[in-house]
Amino acid sequence: MSLGESAAGSAAAGAGKLAGPAGAPCGDEGDAGADVAPGGSSGAPGLPGAARKPAARRGAVDPVKALMHRHRELCERAVDPLEIAAGLEAHGVTDRTAARFRHRDVFSLAEEMYARVPRDGEPAHRAMPSKSPGARADWAALALLPGALCAATVVGLRGTDGQPRLAVAAVGALAVALGLRGALRRGPLSTSHRTTSATRAWTCWLIAYALLGDGLLSAGLEGGPEGPWPLATAPLLALALACAPGAWCAHLFAVRARRRLTASRGLEEFAASVQPLLLGAFGLFLCALVGLLALSAAALDEPPASAGAGALGALLLLARLLTARGFTHAPAFVLAVAGTAEAAALATVFASRLPGCSFLATPVETVAGAWGPSAVPALTCGAAALVLLIHSTRTLTRASAHATPSGEPL
Template sequence: MGQDADAARDGVHGAYRSVGRRGAVDPVKALMHRHRELCERAVDALEIAAGLEAQGVTDRAAARFRHRDVFSLAEEMYARAARQEESVSRAETPGPTRARAYWAALALVPGALGAAVVAGLRLTDGQPRLAVAAFGALAMTAGLYAALRRGPLSTGHRTTNAARAWTCWLVAYALAGDGLLSAGRDGGPDGPWTLATAPVLALSLACAPAAWCTHLFLARARRRLNASRGLREFAASVRPLLTGAFGLFLCALGGLLALCGTALNESPAYAGAGALGALLLPARLLTARGLTHAPARALAGAGAAEATALATVFAARLPGCSFLATPVDSLVGAAGAGAVPALACGTGALVLLVQAARTLTRASAHALPCEAA
């Protein structure tokens, strides 16, 4: 938080010292004055606590105001803040229900488009097939963009072009990477290599359970905000929710991979596609909550690892460079071509899950209203 956090702490200490010099016995009143906007817009005490926490106010600072922790201080601030009837009526309007139905339907669009594109590819050949593939890629991109513009995975924070590019590369590798890697190790490719449409179709269908599981997590976390009696209690209660939502999504993705693999008579690529899904969900969830740095780094790291694996296989054909392919050959020989994306994306997913467990269990991550709530 840097300078903003330091400024917030200085403001807290300054408020306490100023009322102390005046001989006042109500230091909380001065703090409420400094955070008037936060107190006026808060819908519960935990939102005030989250706002104070986000600005660097700690339990130690709360002790200066004769409270044991930040939540206790926030509870008093909330109880004493002037509440507006308008905010209560807004919370009771049916608008959020209609919004949830809207984004829940939009989440189905990428999967529907993906199924249509795969069907088109199966029914065409030659030039028409290339046209279907090109149009289908554009349509699925547009559908995914529309699905992510609303709902719990939407974000007001700009996703960098690099993050978008690496995400596209990871999906492209899921489609063609394993086939190209295997062909490269066998001395090819001498012609078109095998494309894995089942994993990509399953990932597009998984957009819906990803949004729904995220909504479930955020909605239940919001309820815990109202029921918790402190920030530590809230964090402890939200960690199982995060783990459960993530596990539920992986189960749904596994079922979709099995279904698509059976329907298309292809390998479901559980390891590679499952690891990619496990990477993309926390990356988007963190980005949606304004935490963009770690997801961008994780996506770049996974994409670079896959690109390096392909590059070393083909670079090994140069005279005297056969040793470059040794690590990839050993990994693929032991676990198959899917081990490359599984290792690359799985490592990134693990890093982001640790980051999510640290940041998404803080009340400040759930303080702002969202369509999932």
């Protein structure tokens, strides 16, 4: 159906289903009133012997116009029909609802709404904001910054000892944190939605556990710690280096999903076509992360990086993808649960040394005895990542998750 046919079909919608005064509610909020005869009567008999005249209409309601009035702000700020379609879906409008407006799907309805909205003399169709190659190069380069700073910090730690080593560690941690903040403020992983301090704290705890947790847990199970325990720098380096492929995979997913949004003609069709893109981008990131974990362990002459670091990387990427699209509640909750589980594992090991409390460490001892201390973060973060992946296949495949704000570079 062309855009002109859509407008003609909407204007021809009769008053039998959607009729009443202009601006009356329509669509999901109910149908308008019935036809009314002149003088306010509704089908009242006339004078005896007089010919009965057909009831006159006050004028059929334009249902699309009424819908545009209800979503006026969405229509006026949209830069293309896709943003209107995404906004309608976010407000609960489905393809079935669009059929009540004489349109085959939400996309066709959005095209008519976009074409008919007044824009104060602007042309009906505005071009999409140009994506600056310089802006894209900026975020692509910033994504490399955390890994480069972390690598420099690791080299500095290996070349120092004593108090200078502590100074290098402190300065390096601050530099990596600032580099990570800069990488997440631009590009496909950036977000305008505010993250809570609790979410940031749990994220920092999970990263700190990847550095210190396995060694501390192993020492605790052996009766220690009696001295400084080994630090797992290879997983931390791999996670920092993985910021770049994570941003690039997120960019690939966003661009391909936007193209599918342009080509799709229904919400269900779009969701079915985007789900493989999400799983493919996520799998590509996992492959890159596994390779970085192996390279980091070989370069630093450490034991092969644990599966817990890989599960943590997957968890952090999914959480950021959801947060960048405005779905902040689920990532915050899942990160808090994963962090609490890891903290509880350490706490039960040390609490078991109290008289009569040895049973508290039984679950952790069982898991660590069977698969090693790294199994604790692997199971914890792996289960959390699986929950977020299932949630992502239901939320990141919506059209409303891919409405690009004006001026945002992809």
